[in-house]
Amino acid sequence: MQTKLVKASVREELVLPEPKAVFYPFEVEEAAEWVQLTVRYEHALWLQIYVRDPFGRVRMQVIGKKRAAAVVLGRKQEHCSIGSVPGPLPAGAWQVELVSYSRDGRVTVELDWSYGNGEPPSSTEPLLDGSLWIAAGEAGSLEEPESLYNWQQVTSEGARFYKGDFHMHTLLSDGKQTPGQLHDLAASRSLDYIVVTEHNAVHAAWPQDKELLVVPGVEVTAFRGHCNLLGLHRSIDLHDRGSGALILEDGSGIMAILKEARNQGAVCSLNHPFLMPWHWQFEDTRMVLFDAIEIWNDPTYDGNAEAAEKALAAWDQCWTHGIRLAGIGGSDTHMLPDESYTEGGPPSIVGDPATMVWSDGLTPSSLLDGVRSRRCYVTRGVSLELEILSGGVSYLPGDELQTAAEGKERDITLDYAVRAAQEDGPLIAVWIENGQETGRQQLAACEAPEADWRQPGITDDAGRTVQGSMQEAQFTCAWPEGDYRWLRMELRRPDGELVAFVNPVFAWPNEADQTMTWGRIRKGIA
Known part of the structure; x- marks a missing residue:
């Protein structure tokens, strides 16, 4: 079969009162070895494209980069652009599904698509590399991470805190690094795990090694807020395939997405809820649908310090109402490792901040369980x-x-100590009990003489040794029987800069308020 140009040029000026998916069907007359889609557009703030085959399977994912893009889907993995799903390319009715956002609802879009056999045309995007997470099979089947990804793979052994990052982007969406570059950078920074979270897109493959655990995820990116689905097993429709209505832009729709993700076993995290203009605006979202809240997003980004302080207060409100979410962080890295948002400032880089998760051995399932347990x-x-x-x-x-x-003292006395290396500089421990500061102490040198100190939770055969003396702060409190209490700790510099925060411990828990909404939480800290 010779290369066939299905449509030389479809140029359309869309006028949409509100964002929705617009459908462009095209016919593939006989089975092919490759399909190419070329995209050009103007006036859109954000543009996202999905291409479905005759079986309704998403086979291509394209996020607009404000430049022309040529994306290739191949039968073979080595012929696929990033975001494409390899496998048979059957004859029949295919469809481009385009979602765009603009200031005035006007978008100009130009699409070219072609298909053929033999050597595929070139791609402007990186090619698909690594172990497959998604692949199309014969007779309309689709293998997704649920079956292709190894959820029980063991990358580390031993009970300890594992270091990693829950939020990042590559060239598949609006990041600047290839998957391989981001993977290698994370490994070079001694991370134990990462979760890859593109905007409304899921990687079909990822580079693999035996030391860095990489977990599939997605950042659901709506105009009114973002949330991460960590450890997603199967893709979730974000728009209605019939009407084109955007499910993710509707309050009930976003809750349906969260419910489905949790039913799959994913951890749902509310992302940067106070960072303008990407703050969470779905006021009626029931908070029990989340497992975690991203307290600390990229500390190098302007405005995130203030947003993190508000997120800490909202987190306290959730715990007060019995919604015991895990507090996590995410670098939300988009940049190259030597780039900064401010001239001469620190780089925005994977692993800053790092979320340390306690697990007895590291597998995808144990990592997600560690977050659900708030450890x-x-x-x-x-x-x-x-x-x-x-x-x-x-x-x-x-x-x-x-x-x-039974029969003994049932009140609780809690002794809490935090230690860090002296080389980390002056640090202040702040203790927050039931949402109120109840103690503040500067870490002081420990009485023990200088000695090797092993990183917390690292076993003797896996941990690295840090030379030097320690500094420590201690706190003691007594809780009477039956009163719901919880205590968490923050570590700050003398000038108040946040350095670290620890998830709470608690006793005599109350029932979670199933009706509590984000709007009520937000108003509770106003």
């Missing part, structure tokens, strides 16, 4: 040793404290 803390480069004791029992962040045995 984590978030830090900008300071490693913490945490000692949380009650009744002679040692606890981890996120744990529920237990009372003594």
